[in-house]
Amino acid sequence: MTDRSIHDDNTGNGDDADDPTPYPDATSASDATSAVDPTPGVTATAAPPRTVEPTPDPAAVAGTDGPMDMAGRGEVDLDLHDSGFHERRVAEWARLRETCPVAWNRRHDGYWMVAGHEEVGIAARDGATFSSRYEPEPVDGIDYIGIVGVPRPKRVPKAGIAEVEGPVHLALRRAMNPFMVPRATQELEPLMRRVATWFLDQKIASGAMDLVEDFATPVPSVLTMALVGLPLGDWKRWADLFHGALAHDPAGDAARQTRANLPAMFAQLDEIARDRRANPRDDLATALITMDADGEVLSDDDVRAVLWNLIGGGLDTTASLTSLSLHHLGAHPDQRARLAAEPALLPLATEEFLRFFSVNETLSRTVTCPATLGGRHLSAGDPLVLSWASANRDAAVFDRPDEVVIDRERNPHLAFGVGPHRCIGMHIARTMFQIMVREVLDRIPDYVVDEEATAFYRPNPEVVGMVRMPVTFTPGARIGPPDPPW
Numbered sequence: 001m002t003d004r005s006i007h008d009d010n011t012g013n014g015d016d017a018d019d020p021t022p023y024p025d026a027t028s029a030s031d032a033t034s035a036v037d038p039t040p041g042v043t044a045t046a047a048p049p050r051t052v053e054p055t056p057d058p059a060a061v062a063g064t065d066g067p068m069d070m071a072g073r074g075e076v077d078l079d080l081h082d083s084g085f086h087e088r089r090v091a092e093w094a095r096l097r098e099t100c101p102v103a104w105n106r107r108h109d110g111y112w113m114v115a116g117h118e119e120v121g122i123a124a125r126d127g128a129t130f131s132s133r134y135e136p137e138p139v140d141g142i143d144y145i146g147i148v149g150v151p152r153p154k155r156v157p158k159a160g161i162a163e164v165e166g167p168v169h170l171a172l173r174r175a176m177n178p179f180m181v182p183r184a185t186q187e188l189e190p191l192m193r194r195v196a197t198w199f200l201d202q203k204i205a206s207g208a209m210d211l212v213e214d215f216a217t218p219v220p221s222v223l224t225m226a227l228v229g230l231p232l233g234d235w236k237r238w239a240d241l242f243h244g245a246l247a248h249d250p251a252g253d254a255a256r257q258t259r260a261n262l263p264a265m266f267a268q269l270d271e272i273a274r275d276r277r278a279n280p281r282d283d284l285a286t287a288l289i290t291m292d293a294d295g296e297v298l299s300d301d302d303v304r305a306v307l308w309n310l311i312g313g314g315l316d317t318t319a320s321l322t323s324l325s326l327h328h329l330g331a332h333p334d335q336r337a338r339l340a341a342e343p344a345l346l347p348l349a350t351e352e353f354l355r356f357f358s359v360n361e362t363l364s365r366t367v368t369c370p371a372t373l374g375g376r377h378l379s380a381g382d383p384l385v386l387s388w389a390s391a392n393r394d395a396a397v398f399d400r401p402d403e404v405v406i407d408r409e410r411n412p413h414l415a416f417g418v419g420p421h422r423c424i425g426m427h428i429a430r431t432m433f434q435i436m437v438r439e440v441l442d443r444i445p446d447y448v449v450d451e452e453a454t455a456f457y458r459p460n461p462e463v464v465g466m467v468r469m470p471v472t473f474t475p476g477a478r479i480g481p482p483d484p485p486w
């Protein structure tokens with residue numbers, strides 16, 4: 001392991017500090033330099049050699065979609081959007097990791113698939129060489145595709161933080177960080193608890209609920225409203241939009257209906273920017289409109305894009321992590337009983353669920369200049385898909401990678417990414433997850449999942465999550481106030 005990997009160990013040492021720097025971990029802070037001062041290929045070529053070298057064994061990586069040519073770039077022909085591939089993806093990415101951790105996929109005019117923990121980490125830390133930028137028109141002859149996959153799905157607006165690089169990105173992190181660090185998260189905790197209690201209270205007397213729709217989705221949605229400055233009671237239409245877009249067919253009626261609300265929702269965000277210019281407060285939206293973005297102030301459109309990115313980042317990810325973890329605990333009563341009896345284990349279990357489920361499985365980048373990664377030569381303009389999920393199953397880093405080990409001590413997972421774009425909401429996500437899991441284990445510990453009625457997101461390469469998880473349990477009493485916490 002390199003020093004970096006040790007530093008990035010998610011065991012609560014180091015990266016959980018109440019960090020006033022714009023990046024939540026010191027490694028990322030040093031990466032900020034490379035983000036503004038591109039040194040072509042340096043980080044990539046300076047990588048320590050991987051212990052498992054690419055092996056020219058076509059059969060090992062053939063996949064069912066086509067043969068593999070290991071001669072030049074380790075070519076594969078894999079359709080990540082195919083539901084068959086989605087079902088086999090754990091095994092397919094494992095084969096890539098073992099034989100060719102950076103492989104050229106011929107699909108969609110070609111792109112690199114980055115599978116190994118080390119290679120994913122190198123690319124993610126070096127934003128100057130492996131850029132997150134999205135530019136609808138090519139710049140310097142390079143078509144910057146952004147982070148949302150290859151090919152970039154139509155109609156996805158530019159993410160106001162995640163698809164911005166350089167000094168403006170740095171300034172954004174600096175402005176937002178005070179509202180996301182552990183101290184700020186602690187201040188949100190009482191609201192998190194009230195909201196979690198409220199949603200469980202609504203169902204607990206009946207002995208039945210849907211853990212996704214009635215609990216894991218609404219709780220983070222309300223908290224995201226609070227963070228962004230939207231009325232808390234509006235949570236449902238935002239949840240319907242973001243959750244619906246991922247859970248359901250984007251061409252279906254439900255998705256069409258929620259899209260019809262878009263103009264009104266954009267207007268709500270614009271109103272926040274207008275209001276804070278007139279009435280500044282001590283909140284994140286005010287920090288955005290008053291920040292110095294590399295000598296300029298953000299326009300209302302920029303503020304909207306940042307708030308949109310925050311809502312998109314915050315709303316569904318924590319819901320998915322919570323749903324999938326509760327689903328797992330439903331099927332593993334021994335682990336459920338142990339977590340209920342030993343609440344002190346929850347922080348380690350949180351990191352393990354983050355690693356194992358990697359609810360944001362992959363994201364994309366664009367190569368900005370000739371570079372070397374995993375022994376492969378990459379050209380300027382090449383797209384890459386980084387798989388956090390694959391990195392998090394790398395046997396070179398994790399013992400028993402395909403098992404949920406709820407007391408795993410050393411867990412340098414990349415579920416929140418790493419480097420300059422590492423998840424700015426990670427402290428909020430961890431705390432919210434733990435509050436929700438505790439609420440369920442304390443109050444409905446004997447819940448039984450109706451597996452037949454349970455449904456997962458439609459297959460897609462970027463995110464996983466759940467649509468429905470009906471459960472039954474021994475009815476209990478309400479414990480919170482009769483009025484909603486908004």
Ligand code: HEM
Nearest residue numbers: 161162313314317318321360415416417421423424425429
């Ligand atoms: C289980 C929960 C979560 C997971 C697994 C997750 C995952 C990630 C990942 C992998 C990235 C890195 C993106 C990249 O490198 O391109 C990221 C970035 C980001 N996340 Fe999260 N996230 C979670 C929760 C949250 C929450 C609760 C918020 C907001 C409250 C949030 C807001 C963001 C934002 C704004 C970024 C972009 C940061 C930047 O580009 O500088 N996320 N997240």
